[in-house]
Amino acid sequence: MSTFLSTSESENVARIYAGGDEERTTVLMIILMDPAIRSKVPVGNIDCLSQYGGAECEYLFSMGSVFRIVSVDQKEDDLWEAVLKLTVDQDPQMLEFSDFVRVQIQNSDNPLVTLGNLTNRIHETNGERFYIKALENETDWRERAKILDILGDFYKNMDQYDRALESYQQAFDIKRENEPENKQLLSESFFYL
Incomplete structure (x- = not known):
């Protein structure tokens, strides 16, 4: 189980990772993040650690991050686009687990x-x-x-x-x-x- 959601600022990079598998539906998630709440949610830019020299524009969202669905639209035959908004809401069980993991690491x-x-x-x-x-x-x-x-x-x-x-x-x-x-x-x- 991954404990982080890996994302990219670059739509092109996101499309590469989303792939184009004919047997699966591709969903491109666009995450809206209010700068005012950025310091209140566990998210980090790890681009400096990228093995691709910063080309990914990679951000990690911690487990337990809560998003609200703004919209879901079919953009192409094989591509859906989901717009999500990051919130400061927290899942109590995930908070407890996060605290446990934090102490461990x-x-x-x-x-x-x-x-x-x-x-x-x-x-x-x-x-x-x-x-x-x-x-x-x-x-x-x-x-x-x-x-x-x-x-x-x-x-x-x-x-x-x-x-x-x-x-x-x-x-x-x-x-x-x-x-x-x-x-x-x-x-x-x-x-x-």
Whole structure:
């Protein structure tokens, strides 16, 4: 089950993803979003993380996002267009589940690490890129070591034990280099190794 609705600002990109399968009805959804409510709903532009170099203009809407149907019209023989309006309404059960998931995945203030944790949690194999990007941008040695430990967990969950060990070792080396006398900090890495 996907926990996000992936969308695009580009109608051309949306049409590509909608496809043209003759055995299925294609529905192009146009989402209207009032800028005044944007900060109140879980939606994010992740275009900077796109593997297509920003060509998708991709936005993710969180599970539990509520839309109102404005209209549904048949535009062509094989294409329907549904206009939806994003609301601030919330589904109480989805809120409870979202809070549970948030606690499970948010062990860092870095949103890239959180995205990586989410992909790890749902066993998606592309989460590595979020951790790598977070490492590229992080300058604090403590955070770098933490990200490397989390990346090691990711690799371990993907049964990539050599890569997991390499990440754990890098985290240990950073901790040992910066606080060689901090036994508690170093013992955390020994646990992973």
